[in-house]
Amino acid sequence: MENFNFGYTNSPYLWMDPRSKALLFLAANFALWGGTNYFASNLFFVFIVLLLINGKQTRMAMTAFVIYFAFLAIDVVLISKLSGTVSILLLTIFRVTRLYMPVICAAILLIRTTTVSEFVAAFKRMGLSDKIIIPFSVMFRFFPTLGEEWRNIRNAMRFRGIRFDWQSIMLSPIKTLEYVIVPLLMSTVKISGDLSAASISRGLGGPKERTCFKQIRFGILDYGVVILSSIFMIFTILDGM
Structure with missing residues (x-):
């Protein structure tokens, strides 16, 4: 279960x-x-x-x-x-x-x-294929995880005394790209891989029928x-x- x-x-x-x-x-x-x-x-x-x-x-x-x-x-x-x-x-x-x-x-x-458990269980009830459910379940968790990573990056920048506001973006766009966008893109690649591996390890797409505690x-x-x-x-x- x-x-x-x-x-x-x-x-x-x-x-x-x-x-x-x-x-x-x-x-x-x-x-x-x-x-x-x-x-x-x-x-x-x-x-x-x-x-x-x-x-x-x-x-x-x-x-x-x-x-x-x-x-x-x-x-x-x-x-x-x-x-x-x-x-x-x-x-x-x-x-x-x-x-x-x-x-x-x-x-x-x-x-x-x-x-994600409720999401998978609900759309299993609709008879949808795992080829549809699994990508959506990964995407379903991707955006909240990306939000958490974004907050971590901002906290790390604040800890090092680096500001991230409209003034810093306008005055130093290259530095902003280096300190914010690049780490976020690297995290995005890692998050997508980790979520896909987690979905497989939890048995999504397996041959056996899955159950859920939530009705x-x-x-x-x-x-x-x-x-x-x-x-x-x-x-x-x-x-x-």
């Missing part, structure tokens, strides 16, 4: 099935199509924020909420009154960032509130997520026609 956790998961108030989170992430990508329909997009984003709070990602949820609606206000009030290069620049920064906020929040919900099943919240996500995707498709 297996039930391994990589330390990025908080116990939510109401447990969600990984399959409903994956569908939510897919539906969030439809927000990129329906960005001009403020009511539907905003309502769906608030729904994602509430799910983040349910997953005990309250700080992230509140930060995303403030950024999203601040950028929306700038988009609606300010950019519409401007023209020319300034309008295009602000539109690129604020509107594009706002449109990607639901996707980012849904991805955070999926990654930070789901163990994977849909609850009331999952059905609500599936229904609302499906409605949003259908509405976005019809609205775009």
